[in-house]
Amino acid sequence: MAGALYKFSGCLQSILLRDTTCYSRILLNHEQKRYRKRSGKPAPWFVPRTTGKLTYGVTEENVADLKQHVWEDSFKLDSPIRAEFLESKGLTDDKIASQYQQDEKFQWEYNTKRTGVIAIKLGLIPQWTKEGKKALCTVLQVIDNHVIRYTPPQEFQKTQGFHPWFPRNVGSLVVGTLSCSPLLFTKKYNNLFLEAGVAPKRKITRFLVSPECRIAPGTRLRANHFRVDDFVDVSAKTIGHGFQGVVKRWGFKGQSASHRGGKSWRRAGATGGGRSQAGTRRGRKMAGHMGMDWNTQKGLKVLRIDNKYDVLYVKGIVPGPDHCYVRVMDTRLRNHRRDMMKNPPPCPTKSQDSGEELPCEILSEDLFDFREPSISISVE
Numbered sequence: 176m177a178g179a180l181y182k183f184s185g186c187l188q189s190i191l192l193r194d195t196t197c198y199s200r201i202l203l204n205h206e207q208k209r210y211r212k213r214s215g216k217p218a219p220w221f222v223p224r225t226t227g228k229l230t231y232g233v234t235e236e237n238v239a240d241l242k243q244h245v246w247e248d249s250f251k252l253d254s255p256i257r258a259e260f261l262e263s264k265g266l267t268d269d270k271i272a273s274q275y276q277q278d279e280k281f282q283w284e285y286n287t288k289r290t291g292v293i294a295i296k297l298g299l300i301p302q303w304t305k306e307g308k309k310a311l312c313t314v315l316q317v318i319d320n321h322v323i324r325y326t327p328p329q330e331f332q333k334t335q336g337f338h339p340w341f342p343r344n345v346g347s348l349v350v351g352t353l354s355c356s357p358l359l360f361t362k363k364y365n366n367l368f369l370e371a372g373v374a375p376k377r378k379i380t381r382f383l384v385s386p387e388c389r390i391a392p393g394t395r396l397r398a399n400h401f402r403v404d405d406f407v408d409v410s411a412k413t414i415g416h417g418f419q420g421v422v423k424r425w426g427f428k429g430q431s432a433s434h435r436g437g438k439s440w441r442r443a444g445a446t447g448g449g450r451s452q453a454g455t456r457r458g459r460k461m462a463g464h465m466g467m468d469w470n471t472q473k474g475l476k477v478l479r480i481d482n483k484y485d486v487l488y489v490k491g492i493v494p495g496p497d498h499c500y501v502r503v504m505d506t507r508l509r510n511h512r513r514d515m516m517k518n519p520p521p522c523p524t525k526s527q528d529s530g531e532e533l534p535c536e537i538l539s540e541d542l543f544d545f546r547e548p549s550i551s552i553s554v555e
Contacts, residue, residue: 220335222363260369271370275325275391283519285512288345290382290523291504292317292396293352294487296411298497302478302488305543312478313493315409315501317485320396321373323349325389336381345383348390351376352500378500388523398485399525401477403537406506408473411495415467425460470494474508478542482533 217224261267294315302310326347331337336347349367354374357365365375371392384390401407421427421443432440443462447455472493479488493501505520506512538544 218336222367223361224364225360257369257372260366264370266370271391275389277523278387281387281522283516283522285516286342286385287388287519287522288383288385289388289505289520290322290348290350290384290390290396291502292320292398292400293350293378293380294318294501294503296493296495296497296499296501297486299492300488302490303543304541310478310490310542311492312488312490313409313475315487315489315493315503317396317398317400317487317503318352319354319376320350320352321371321376322390322392322394322396323351323368323371323373323376323379324392325349325384327389328386341383344385346386346389347381348384349379349381350396351379353377380502382502382504384523390523394524396524397482398480398487399482399533400521401480401487401503402520403477403480403539405477405520406474406508406511407477407489407503408471408506409475409489409493409501409503410469410471411493411499411501413466413468413470413494414496416465418463419465420462421460424462424465427460474506474511476539478539480537481535482537483535 294317297314297316300312300314302312304310326334328344328346331345331347332343334347351368351373353376355377357375360375367379368375373393416423420441422429422441427441427443429441430436430439430444443460446459446461447453472491475493476490477487478490480486481488487503489503495501505515543549
């Protein structure tokens, strides 16, 4: 199985299927509408992430000392830096643990919202059902996901990231993935991870969760956060094609290439005019930037889970290129939400400290397991 996944990795064969690695950052948080489309400019309330300091003159011995005395000790639960941070906030480990104890009377409801995970798209692979039908699946790997921070609904409504169309009874839960060196980021960005006691993350994003589904900072999220035969919604940015004409962007037929028209084979033609229109209206299909838009595929079924490498096999096509970040969360489709009430998922997440040994792979009942014999011959 691991050999099949390495085929999808391409140039990243040496670093995929590991706990920690580094990737380029793609913003998954909300960007204000007043900015120009696809500008990639983060919201003004974001903490400055990259540092402008140059590290020339720093030897390998200095980096080794920093890694031994600072990196490995600063983001542990018993680190002195974290203890000083919690003391300034008036918090203790026992107080934090008491805030995230789940209510024993909790019951799953239709509008209950759990957190999602950040996965990396590895590629496509076919799966086969017991009837011999082909099911094309997208392979998503959940690498090094940790909960960074939780903001209750009362405090979340006062933050700049809250919007009027958000529900009033949800909080904000920040999830990060892919640990990396603190030298790559600013001090303010590194301080975001002190409460969780984890190393700085390459990518962070937030999910809207119900107060009953809150998770303590520092909790690890794995692929078993979901179950086989669950339905999920997957969001990612589509493949960017740059500036394209109307033929490729919108599928226009184009004009005549042999009779009249001049060099207008791939032009759009008239875009306005007329007595009733008298101008180009908003929303007219014209040439422009193609791709790099947010797209969400809803109601995708999880057919297979690999607990060893934290890999999800999701039925269908997921937007975005290979090796991009994707957000995976519980589906919001009505019919599937009603089915979740009959068989609710683990809330707030699957416990990792239960001591239960999980099977290496879990397959749906409809899938054919190629480890089993397909033909049995009885000898008379």
